[in-house]
Every structure is written in C-alpha cells, then in structure tokens.
Amino acid sequence: MKILVSDNLAESGVEKLRKVQQFEVDVKTGLTPDELRGIIKDYDGLVIRSATKVTRDIIDAADNLKVVARAGIGLDNVDVEAASKRGIVVMNTPEGNIVTTAEHAIAMILALSRSIPQATNSIKSGKWEKKRFMGREVFNKVLGIIGMGRIGRIVADRAKGLKMNVIAFDPYISSEVLESSGIEAVALDDLLTRSDYITVHTPMTPETRDILNAKAFKKMKEGVFVINCARGGIVNEQDLHDAIRAGIVAGAALDVFAQEPPKDNPLLALDSVIATPHLGASTDEAQENVAIAVADQVIDFLVRGTIRNAVNAPNIDGAVLARLRPYLKLSEKLGSVLTQITRGAIQKVSIEYIGEVASMETQPLTYSILKGMLTPIMGDMVNFVNVPVLARERNIKVTESVRSEAEDFTNLIGIHVKTSEEENLVAGSFFGKKDPRMVRINDFRLEAALEGHLLLIYNIDTPGTIGAIGTCLGKHHINISMMDVGQVLERGQNIIFLRTDTPVPGHVKEELLAMDNVNVVQAIEL
Numbered sequence: 078m079k080i081l082v083s084d085n086l087a088e089s090g091v092e093k094l095r096k097v098q099q100f101e102v103d104v105k106t107g108l109t110p111d112e113l114r115g116i117i118k119d120y121d122g123l124v125i126r127s128a129t130k131v132t133r134d135i136i137d138a139a140d141n142l143k144v145v146a147r148a149g150i151g152l153d154n155v156d157v158e159a160a161s162k163r164g165i166v167v168m169n170t171p172e173g174n175i176v177t178t179a180e181h182a183i184a185m186i187l188a189l190s191r192s193i194p195q196a197t198n199s200i201k202s203g204k205w206e207k208k209r210f211m212g213r214e215v216f217n218k219v220l221g222i223i224g225m226g227r228i229g230r231i232v233a234d235r236a237k238g239l240k241m242n243v244i245a246f247d248p249y250i251s252s253e254v255l256e257s258s259g260i261e262a263v264a265l266d267d268l269l270t271r272s273d274y275i276t277v278h279t280p281m282t283p284e285t286r287d288i289l290n291a292k293a294f295k296k297m298k299e300g301v302f303v304i305n306c307a308r309g310g311i312v313n314e315q316d317l318h319d320a321i322r323a324g325i326v327a328g329a330a331l332d333v334f335a336q337e338p339p340k341d342n343p344l345l346a347l348d349s350v351i352a353t354p355h356l357g358a359s360t361d362e363a364q365e366n367v368a369i370a371v372a373d374q375v376i377d378f379l380v381r382g383t384i385r386n387a388v389n390a391p392n393i394d395g396a397v398l399a400r401l402r403p404y405l406k407l408s409e410k411l412g413s414v415l416t417q418i419t420r421g422a423i424q425k426v427s428i429e430y431i432g433e434v435a436s437m438e439t440q441p442l443t444y445s446i447l448k449g450m451l452t453p454i455m456g457d458m459v460n461f462v463n464v465p466v467l468a469r470e471r472n473i474k475v476t477e478s479v480r481s482e483a484e485d486f487t488n489l490i491g492i493h494v495k496t497s498e499e500e501n502l503v504a505g506s507f508f509g510k511k512d513p514r515m516v517r518i519n520d521f522r523l524e525a526a527l528e529g530h531l532l533l534i535y536n537i538d539t540p541g542t543i544g545a546i547g548t549c550l551g552k553h554h555i556n557i558s559m560m561d562v563g564q565v566l567e568r569g570q571n572i573i574f575l576r577t578d579t580p581v582p583g584h585v586k587e588e589l590l591a592m593d594n595v596n597v598v599q600a601i602e603l
C-alpha cells in the first residue's frame with residue numbers, strides 16, 4: 078500500500094509509517110494542486126497537516142485513496158463531504174496540540190502586556206526606549222475567555238496560575254460545569270464589558286464568525302487586549318483595525334488570519350499588533366504527539382481495519398455499517414438541525430427510534446445524532462469515537478427508546494432536546510428508499526430535504542408576510558428553491574421553512590427580522 082505524506086510531519090511519525098512492511102511511504106511536501114492531482118491516484122493513504130488542500134478535484138482523481146489523515150485538528154483544508162461520497166475515511170488527531178496552543182495564547186498575553194516583540198525590535202535597532210515600553214501586570218486583571226473547550230480550559234487553568242481573574246462565555250457548557258472548576262460563567266456582553274484581556278477559543282462556525290465585531294468592540298473597556306489563537310475571522314479583522322485606531326483596543330495578538338498567509342493585511346502595519354504565522358500548534362512536543370497519533374491511526378486503519386478519530390465513519394463492522402449508512406446520515410443531519418435551531422446549553426437529548434429502524438443497532442445512530450448536535454458547536458474535533466465522552470463531559474443526559482410500530486412512516490427517528498433555555502423536537506424519515514427528509518419540527522409537519530442552505534422563520538400570520546419575505550430575498554438575489562408553511566400554530570406563531578440556493582448573509586437575516594410580523598429568523602447550514 079502506498080502512503081503519501083504531503084505536509085511537514087515530525088520524523089517520528091514518518092518513521093513509524095516506514096516500519097510497516099506493507100507500506101511504501103513517500104514524503105513530498107510543497108506540491109502544487111496540479112502536481113498532487115497528477116500523483117494521488119497511486120496512493121491508498123494521504124497524511125497531511127494544514128498546507129495541503131484536499132479539494133473535490135483531488136478526491137475525484139484519488140482512485141485508490143482510502144484515508145485522509147490530518148495531523149492536527151482543523152479539517153478546513155479537506156472537502157469531507159466529497160471524501161465521504163467516495164467512501165474515503167477522514168480522520169484527525171484532536172488531542173495532541175491543545176496544551177501547546179493554550180501555552181501560545183498565554184505567551185501572547187504576556188508578550189502583549191510587556192511589548193516584548195516591539196521592545197526586541199527597538200533594542201536590535203540600537204535604541205534604549207525604557208519609557209516607550211512601560212508595561213502592564215497581568216496579576217489581578219480580568220481575562221475573558223470565549224469558548225471553554227479543550228484549549229479554553231487549559232488557558233483558564235494557566236491564567237489562574239498567573240493570578241488572573243478568569244471569566245468565561247460558552248453557551249454550550251452549563252454554568253455549573255464551569256463554576257465547578259472555579260471559573261465564573263458570564264454572558265457575552267458581561268465578558269466584553271468586564272475584561273482587560275479577551276481571548277477566543279471557539280471553532281469557526283457561522284455563529285462564531287465575527288463574534289468580535291464592531292458592535293462587540295464598542296462594549297469593551299478602553300485599553301483591552303485581544304488575542305486570537307483559534308481561527309482567522311472569529312475576530313473581524315477590519316473591525317479590530319478600527320477599534321485599535323479608535324483607542325478601544327490597546328493591542329492585539331494574532332496567530333491566525335482570515336487569509337493565510339495574510340496578504341496586505343493592514344493590521345500587520347499597526348505597531349500595537351503582534352503576530353505569529355499560525356504557530357499555535359508548532360512545538361516539538363505537539364508535532365511529535367500529532368505525528369505519532371496520525372501514524373498509529375493510519376496503521377490501525379489500513380492494516381487492521383480499525384477506524385479511530387474519523388469524522389465521517391463510526392467504529393463498526395463493515396456489513397452493519399452498509400445497512401446503517403443512510404440512517405447515519407439522517408441522524409447526523411437531524412442532530413445538526415436541532416442544535417442550529419435551539420439556544421442554550423444542551424442538558425437532555427431523548428431519542429425515539431420507531432418502525433424498522435427500531436430493530437437495528439441503534440447506538441451508532443445515537444452517536445451520529447450527538448455528532449450532528451455537537452459539530453456546529455465544537456467543529457471538526459467531534460468524531461464518532463469521542464462524541465460519547467464529549468457529551469458526558471458536558472453533562473448531557475441521553476436517553477433512547479424504540480417502538481416497532483410507526484404510524485405514518487415505515488421508519489421514524491424523533492429527537493427531543495432540552496437546553497438551559499428551551500426545548501425542541503425534530504423528526505426525520507425516508508421518502509422512497511434513501512431520500513432523507515425532516516418531517517417534523519415540534520408540532521409543525523413538513524417534508525424538507527436535509528441539505529443546503531435552510532431558513533426557519535417564525536412569524537405572525539398576516540396577509541403579505543410570505544410575499545414580503547420572498548421580495549426581500551429576491552432583492553438580494555437569493556433564490557428560494559423550496560418552501561413549507563406551517564398550518565399549526567407553533568408558540569403562537571406560524572412557521573415558514575425555506576431552502577435557498579445560496580446562503581442568507583447576516584445583514585439579510587437582520588432585514589427579515591426587522592419586518593413587523595417576523596419574530597425569529599434562523600439560518601441552518603447542512
């Protein structure tokens with residue numbers, strides 16, 4: 078079997094792969110997309126970090142490829158959907174670099190506080206500018222952490238060691254879980270107004286994109302420091318630039334950028350901005366961890382058939398998997414819809430399998446639902462293996478029940494979620510043999526295909542509202558390809574479910590929301 082390592086992988090990982098008798102390992106870094114497309118057909122396994130872009134084009138040319146394995150977390154550079162369609166397993170190593178990245182954020186906090194990069198440049202140019210670089214202690218200062226997952230929690234722990242006062246915003250973790258680790262859970266606005274330092278540690282999702290934007294900067298304390306070692310675009314770069322120029326933000330430390338490598342990024346021209354070229358995970362220790370983990374996983378899969386840390390396949394026997402595959406897809410999509418339409422920290426998920434599906438092995442389906450629910454919140458690090466642990470860590474109680482007779486459908490999967498703020502139910506089934514559909518949102522019956530760009534609107538039923546919604550979308554050149562309108566009252570309102578050909582941008586959602594009779598507008602991406 079042929080393995081291609083197309084990014085810089087620590088030697089220990091390459092060696093491990095080379096020791097496997099059945100493997101022939103090539104290390105070829107810096108390939109252009111055309112070069113990679115030209116050679117990929119020969120390989121069974123592809124090992125990457127973040128530089129190689131595994132696009133649909135590459136996947137289409139990969140006749141023998143069985144696995145794409147990422148040494149690291151982010152899979153932004155892999156078209157997972159295209160790989161899944163071709164039956165290629167995509168895996169990552171979600172644990173190996175979290176300590177290193179958290180330490181980088183702490184290094185950024187200290188470097189900002191004492192202007193270490195700027196002072197280094199100054200002294201190297203022959204100056205001795207003691208007054209210019211008057212610093213600031215971190216002792217007793219308020220550190221606001223947005224996103225309290227693996228890295229956020231380690232940052233909190235290290236910052237407490239520096240005697241900072243840590244407050245955190247993570248709507249998907251209950252305040253009891255945070256407070257049991259001595260961290261004050263706060264609302265986002267509270268964090269923005271109280272923090273001396275704000276660091277983001279969320280994945281990039283439609284909800285976290287631009288979470289620090291002009292509106293957020295306006296609420297911050299004058300002199301705040303901002304740190305982004307997560308993903309470019311979580312902090313809006315233009316708005317950060319404006320906030321620095323306006324004197325709100327005293328300095329920013331950026332490891333990640335909306336475009337990498339950054340091109341003519343005006344932030345890099347500002348003296349108060351310090352930056353590193355996506356080095357969060359770049360320590361010998363982390364690279365060793367992820368290289369060994371990725372090599373072990375590739376060997377386990379290609380030699381022993383065991384799948385670990387895959388984002389697109391559960392850990393089960395091939396024949397069972399083939400039977401379950403359509404249900405896995407339906408389950409994951411329903412889970413994703415549910416999270417995207419429900420606010421608050423998930424407390425309880427109750428799943429009902431009805432009809433033929435009740436006689437199948439339902440545990441992978443439950444994991445698939447949980448994966449669908451947690452991925453919009455946690456991004457690529459959620460996989461079929463770690464999802465039960467992640468759910469447990471978040472105190473999510475999961476119950477399953479089965480019923481053999483379905484009333485209107487041969488098969489039905491119903492999921493009810495209770496969060497700290499509300500409750501919702503979705504249900505899905507198949508039309509024809511394999512066409513997954515969502516058939517219920519709470520009491521609203523519909524027949525929605527589970528793919529693409531969807532929009533859920535709650536409105537007060539008045540003549541003209543649907544027309545006005547269509548006109549608004551049309552004005553922004555957004556075509557509606559499907560529409561279901563609720564006939565039953567849902568929370569005293571009507572419900573409209575649309576599919577559009579292109580995503581509905583935030584400003585258009587706000588325009589819809591500003592209409593007299595429209596109360597809720599939720600975009601769902603599947």
Ligand SMILES: NC(=O)c1ccc[n+]([C@@H]2O[C@H](COP(=O)([O-])OP(=O)(O)OC[C@H]3O[C@@H](n4cnc5c(N)ncnc54)[C@H](O)[C@@H]3O)[C@@H](O)[C@H]2O)c1
Pocket residue numbers: 150151174175178223224225226227228229246247248249250278279280281282284285306307308332333355356357358359453454455456458
């Ligand atoms: N700079 C680097 O080299 C580097 C290295 C590793 C990871 N990362 C990035 O760091 C980030 C965090 O990674 P992780 O492993 O801690 O992820 P994680 O999934 O363990 O944690 C993310 C947390 O963000 C929370 N969250 C989701 N949406 C939120 C929202 N709207 N508001 C507040 N919180 C929200 C989730 O509940 C979760 O607890 C990711 O973006 C990852 O890609 C960067």
Ligand SMILES: O=C(O)CC[C@@H](O)C(=O)O
Pocket residue numbers: 126127148149150151152174355357358359
């Ligand atoms: O491989 C890298 O250097 C990037 C690591 C990081 O962003 C990740 O997603 O794991």
